[in-house]
Amino acid sequence: MTFERTRADDGAAAADHTHPLLAWSSDQFSFPLAESHPFPLPKYALVRERLLAERVLEPHWITRSEPAPEDWLLAGHDAAYVARSLRGAWSDAEIRRLGLPWSPELVTRARAALWGTVQASRAALAHGVAGNLAGGTHHAFPDRGEAYCLFNDFAVAVALLRRDGLARRPFVLDLDVHQGNGTAACFAGDATAFTFSMHARHNYPLRKEHSTLDVELEDGAGDDDVLAALDRHVRTALDAHAPDLVFYQAGVDALASDRLGRLRMTHAGLAERDRRVFAWLESRDLPVCLTLGGGYGRPLEDTVEAHANVWRAARIARSRRPPLLAASARDSAASPALEDCTPSRRAH
């Protein structure tokens, strides 16, 4: 397969072929949940549909995720926790901490979300920018789930990339309003990984873990406060660590209308956050794997719009990266480690 341009390929069609923003979706898997439950189950499909409707994403760029195999779960989690998760043997305390009732469908959905981040991380190395329309499950610990997060997609993706020799110095940029406590625990003591968490000091989790760098924001912080903190810390951290791959947990629960945030950001402020982040990553030629993260706005439309904004920024960022040339496409196809990135399973 080549991407050589012809006259008919000019314009949007050429951009389509040479700068695909590959994405993975897992909303085809649902799970039983009470209608009154605060987890925003519908948002994942709504975000995907919005991005397709606006042609931020093209249908053939999106691949349906499959449930991650058990050995992937074991790459990032304790065997006993994986076994309890698969056979539905969580204690009442574990279910309370997770905030979701166990069901086989829930576990299948979580495994698919994990699949998406693993595949997107590999695609990011080949394309510069790629993402998962789910994931960012930063509250999952090696031995337990927490706050809607069953498995830590960053920990598993990094373990698999390292196994395959594809990345050694990951950087997790977590701008969700809640601390990435599970991610911090997963990478504790690992100096070759940098965990950056900027979050609301007084928000969940009340007992914080130690990320490589924690930047804490006060209640009610607005666009100027958040962007100033971002300016102060992100570039310094990137340059200090010199990563070979960045995972961006681009949660949008810092939005003022979010029920679980405590900040006062606007859509424009979040969009500026993402514009800066992608520009800093581009200027350092760093591949970035985007994940969805938290967003619990009321109305839900607010959150869908905020997530869509992140992907609009990602699309622009992808268009600024080098095109996918025929040679690199052939290299990717020939690489066993990247073969799963080919969007062979067309979405929705």
Ligand SMILES: [Zn+2]
């Ligand atoms: Zn959150």
